[in-house]
Amino acid sequence: MKRELSLDDIESLAVGAWVLGTGGGGNPYLPLLNMRLLYKQGHRVHLIDSNELADDALVGTVAGMGAPLIGQERLNDSLTLARAVTLMERHLGRKFDALMSMEIGGSNGIRPFMAAAHLDLPVVDTDTMGRAYPELQMTSVAVGDLTGYPVSLVDVRGFESVVHKVPSWKWAERVGRKIVTEYGSTAATCQPPRTGAEVKQWGIHGTTTKAIAIGTAVREAQRRHEDPIAAILSVEPGKLLYKGKVIDVARRTTEGFLRGVVRFDGLDEHRGSTFSINFQNEWIVGSRDDKPVVMTPDLICVLDTVTGEAVGSETIRYGQRVTVIALPPTKIFLTPKGLQHVGPRAFGYDLDFRSVFSA
Amino acid sequence: MRRIGIDVGGTNTDAVLIEEGKVVRAVKAPTSEDVTTGILDSLKSLGSTGVLQGKKIDGVMIGTTHFINAVVQRRHLTRVAALRLGMPASASLPPFCDWPEGLAALVRGGVWMVEGGHEYDGRLFMPLDEAAVTRAAEEMKAAGLKSVGISAIFSPLDPGHERRAAELVAKVIPDAVITCSSDLGRIGLLERENAGLLNAALADLARDTIAAFEKAIADSGIAAPLFITQNDGTVAEASQARRLPVYSFASGATNSMRGAAYLSGLSDAMVIDVGGTTTDVGQLKHGFPREANSVVKVGGVRTLFRMPDLLSIGLGGGSHVQLASEQGPLKVGPVSVGYRLLREGIAFGGEQLTTTDIAIAAGVLELGDRKKVAHLDAATCKGVFAEAARMAEEAIDRMKTEAGDVPLIAVGGGAFLIPEKLPGVSRVIHVEHGDCANAVGAAIAQVSGECDQIFKDLSRAEALSAAQGIANDRAVAAGAARASLNTIESEDMPLAYLPGNSVRVRVRVVGDVAAA
Numbered sequence: 001m002k003r004e005l006s007l008d009d010i011e012s013l014a015v016g017a018w019v020l021g022t023g024g025g026g027n028p029y030l031p032l033l034n035m036r037l038l039y040k041q042g043h044r045v046h047l048i049d050s051n052e053l054a055d056d057a058l059v060g061t062v063a064g065m066g067a068p069l070i071g072q073e074r075l076n077d078s079l080t081l082a083r084a085v086t087l088m089e090r091h092l093g094r095k096f097d098a099l100m101s102m103e104i105g106g107s108n109g110i111r112p113f114m115a116a117a118h119l120d121l122p123v124v125d126t127d128t129m130g131r132a133y134p135e136l137q138m139t140s141v142a143v144g145d146l147t148g149y150p151v152s153l154v155d156v157r158g159f160e161s162v163v164h165k166v167p168s169w170k171w172a173e174r175v176g177r178k179i180v181t182e183y184g185s186t187a188a189t190c191q192p193p194r195t196g197a198e199v200k201q202w203g204i205h206g207t208t209t210k211a212i213a214i215g216t217a218v219r220e221a222q223r224r225h226e227d228p229i230a231a232i233l234s235v236e237p238g239k240l241l242y243k244g245k246v247i248d249v250a251r252r253t254t255e256g257f258l259r260g261v262v263r264f265d266g267l268d269e270h271r272g273s274t275f276s277i278n279f280q281n282e283w284i285v286g287s288r289d290d291k292p293v294v295m296t297p298d299l300i301c302v303l304d305t306v307t308g309e310a311v312g313s314e315t316i317r318y319g320q321r322v323t324v325i326a327l328p329p330t331k332i333f334l335t336p337k338g339l340q341h342v343g344p345r346a347f348g349y350d351l352d353f354r355s356v357f358s359a
Numbered sequence: 360m361r362r363i364g365i366d367v368g369g370t371n372t373d374a375v376l377i378e379e380g381k382v383v384r385a386v387k388a389p390t391s392e393d394v395t396t397g398i399l400d401s402l403k404s405l406g407s408t409g410v411l412q413g414k415k416i417d418g419v420m421i422g423t424t425h426f427i428n429a430v431v432q433r434r435h436l437t438r439v440a441a442l443r444l445g446m447p448a449s450a451s452l453p454p455f456c457d458w459p460e461g462l463a464a465l466v467r468g469g470v471w472m473v474e475g476g477h478e479y480d481g482r483l484f485m486p487l488d489e490a491a492v493t494r495a496a497e498e499m500k501a502a503g504l505k506s507v508g509i510s511a512i513f514s515p516l517d518p519g520h521e522r523r524a525a526e527l528v529a530k531v532i533p534d535a536v537i538t539c540s541s542d543l544g545r546i547g548l549l550e551r552e553n554a555g556l557l558n559a560a561l562a563d564l565a566r567d568t569i570a571a572f573e574k575a576i577a578d579s580g581i582a583a584p585l586f587i588t589q590n591d592g593t594v595a596e597a598s599q600a601r602r603l604p605v606y607s608f609a610s611g612a613t614n615s616m617r618g619a620a621y622l623s624g625l626s627d628a629m630v631i632d633v634g635g636t637t638t639d640v641g642q643l644k645h646g647f648p649r650e651a652n653s654v655v656k657v658g659g660v661r662t663l664f665r666m667p668d669l670l671s672i673g674l675g676g677g678s679h680v681q682l683a684s685e686q687g688p689l690k691v692g693p694v695s696v697g698y699r700l701l702r703e704g705i706a707f708g709g710e711q712l713t714t715t716d717i718a719i720a721a722g723v724l725e726l727g728d729r730k731k732v733a734h735l736d737a738a739t740c741k742g743v744f745a746e747a748a749r750m751a752e753e754a755i756d757r758m759k760t761e762a763g764d765v766p767l768i769a770v771g772g773g774a775f776l777i778p779e780k781l782p783g784v785s786r787v788i789h790v791e792h793g794d795c796a797n798a799v800g801a802a803i804a805q806v807s808g809e810c811d812q813i814f815k816d817l818s819r820a821e822a823l824s825a826a827q828g829i830a831n832d833r834a835v836a837a838g839a840a841r842a843s844l845n846t847i848e849s850e851d852m853p854l855a856y857l858p859g860n861s862v863r864v865r866v867r868v869v870g871d872v873a874a875a
Contacts, residue, residue, distance in 0.1 A: 033452055033549075034452060037451065069546065070479055073513050077449065077451045079451065156447050157448075158447075184482075185479060251852060267756075
């Protein structure tokens with residue numbers, strides 16, 4: 001059923017999308033700010049379920065690409081995102097029936113709505129990651145071997161590029177990344193178009209609703225001075241893994257990614273045990289007392305113990321008091337093919353995936 | 360070196376004289392409505408003790424909450440013209456877009472956005488549209504606006520466009536007071552621009568306040584330069600504080616932590632500052648407070664100020680004490696009698712039992728009338744002290760960033776609540792003049808310089824050394840003696856997704872105030 005989102009829904013979406021960002025994806029504050037202003041100007045956005053799409057409907061996937069840091073100076077602009085969509089429509093010679101999110105985690109969880117506000121298109125309650133991941137081939141649609149082109153990339157100064165055809169998703173990532181770099185390491189993009197049938201078969205469904213539910217739980221708990229982490233675990237089948245404070249953050253950049261490890265010391269019931277998380281933009285492998293206990297594609301969420309809001313790998317720092325929880329991933333990533341794309345080995349960890357939820 | 364440090368607090372204005380590294384005298388005067396009378400009174404009181412007789416004072420350093428109060432209370436603010444250089448980017452989020460509406464309505468004199476700005480690697484984002492800047496300045500002039508905040512994309516990396524635009528605006532409005540966002544530092548356009556706009560909004564107040572401080576010093580017969588203490592525990596010359604008042608927003612807490620370091624001789628320790636109503640717990644590293652995460656809200660506006668990371672709890676010398684009874688267990692705080700302690704505390708003839716009454720009953724403090732609290736027996740007092748100690752212990756544990764036991768310095772008027780032994784603490788240090796630690800912190804403040812910028816294709820060592828050079832130059836420009844400069848923070852952050860070896864480096868140096 002098509003339903004209008006209230007501004008309060010979108011405020012919750014921003015909090016929930018940041019939790020689902022699992023450390024990466026960029027803080028959704030600036031996209032949220034855009035939505036507040038768009039709502040003030042009278043724009044409204046609508047959410048639909050994937051099963052309302054006709055099989056031959058055409059769906060545009062909206063995403064920003066680039067370094068989150070650049071986005072703090074060249075601020076997200078809703079019209080530029082809309083232009084990435086209309087450029088793709090011109091390239092295809094066909095109008096979209098709806099938009100969807102590539103990545104519910106972080107800023108990209110809100111960007112489709114920024115474009116939708118200008119285009120009068122509904123947004124499907126579906127994405128292709130169910131979280132945040134650093135690369136284009138780390139999506140359910142790539143696991144499903146759907147076509148990885150064309151991709152449109154737009155810069156606010158009027159540059160328009162289309163990657164017309166590439167042999168694989170990895171090539172889409174490589175070529176697209178080059179264009180983004182030339183633009184100044186930030187671009188509004190429309191990812192390969194999908195049919196209604198493809199979305200229904202390979203999309204990860206209900207993720208916008210899920211992010212709103214998580215965000216609502218956190219904000220409600222904050223208002224009532226209750227435990228926001230318990231509130232998340234009451235709306236999601238997650239697991240509390242660890243409570244502690246950050247005692248060390250080591251970061252390095254390799255091949256354009258932020259990699260590193262964060263170490264924690266236990267507080268409360270976890271006093272006396274240590275925990276560490278290796279990250280590549282997103283939190284990838286968590287170890288208790290040096291033994292891996294949780295790993296991608298399980299969602300590892302590091303949350304501020306007091307506010308319940310997510311803490312990102314770019315900004316986590318010494319002394320922060322945090323709680324680590326895990327949320328279950330989409331089943332698509334748990335198949336052998338899915339694990340090839342997003343399992344621990346896809347990030348260079350020689351580990352057999354074992355879900356924290358199978359124990 | 361002979362300096363006077365002044366802290367203008369909510370209750371008292373404290374003044375201390377420090378000579379050759381020693382606290383010679385500390386005095387208190389009630390804080391006055393106009394603030395400057397309190398400063399004058401405290402200086403007179405210091406002078407009346409004869410310690411200033413015939414001596415040359417090297418500097419008067421004042422810590423004040425004047426500027427932040429103006430923003431929070433929305434008083435004495437100047438209307439501001441916002442000029443942003445960065446079109447066509449960021450247009451959907453114009454200046455003031457995330458301000459609370461009431462504050463924006465007071466400060467927003469007009470918004471102009473024109474082409475300009477840089478990329479993260481120093482390339483031009485767009486050439487500066489000089490004609491549009493001049494047109495904007497003419498419109499500002501017609502609207503009667505004289506305080507201007509200028510921001511540009513990636514201006515911390517290249518402030519060229521902001522500086523050029525400032526020249527163009529000054530040509531049209533010769534008496535304009537202009538704040539460039541690059542003077543306020545860090546990456547994050549909206550937050551940096553907000554800091555610049557707040558700064559521009561304080562233009563008139565800063566001019567008047569600094570002039571009043573200078574007059575108070577002159578009227579007290581002291582011939583010494585004025586310095587204003589800043590959020591990060593350093594000072595700025597009066598002329599710079601007049602230009603960048605936002606840097607002096609939250610110096611009180613910083614000053615007391617710095618004072619604690621100085622009085623104890625420790626540079627790495629936890630500090631607990633027990634006031635009348637609240638207790639602040641923080642951590643000293645290299646003699647400076649550890650800073651809070653980057654985004655700080657001031658009067659509802661997101662900014663990127665350097666502020667100490669503090670945990671505040673409702674425990675102090677004026678905290679209400681509710682003894683255990685059938686109504687419930689023993690409770691200390693968070694409500695406090697505050698500055699009414701000397702009227703409302705039981706030992707002073709009032710009716711509210713406070714932690715100070717307990718300390719008087721236990722013979723820890725000699726104040727008020729001990730007979731009035733004679734009904735409080737030793738076991739009761741012990742119970743209250745134990746509860747206060749438990750609250751302190753919990754706060755210290757939350758703020759500690761290492762597993763082992765650490766030293767703890769207890770300062771502030773309510774420091775008597777902190778016992779000699781606490782779990783997780785190697786030793787508790789009570790210091791002489793600890794109740795004036797904030798004025799001491801003001802007196803000993805140093806000058807800092809900071810660099811926060813992205814470097815490309817340099818080795819890590821080269822990037823760090825380049826940043827160090829920039830930070831050193833900035834400290835010297837702010838009044839530091841070059842030979843005394845010391846690096847107190849050095850942090851490098853490789854940047855994800857950026858090509859080449861891009862690294863963001865932040866370096867902060869401090870040094871002693873250079874002799875005039």
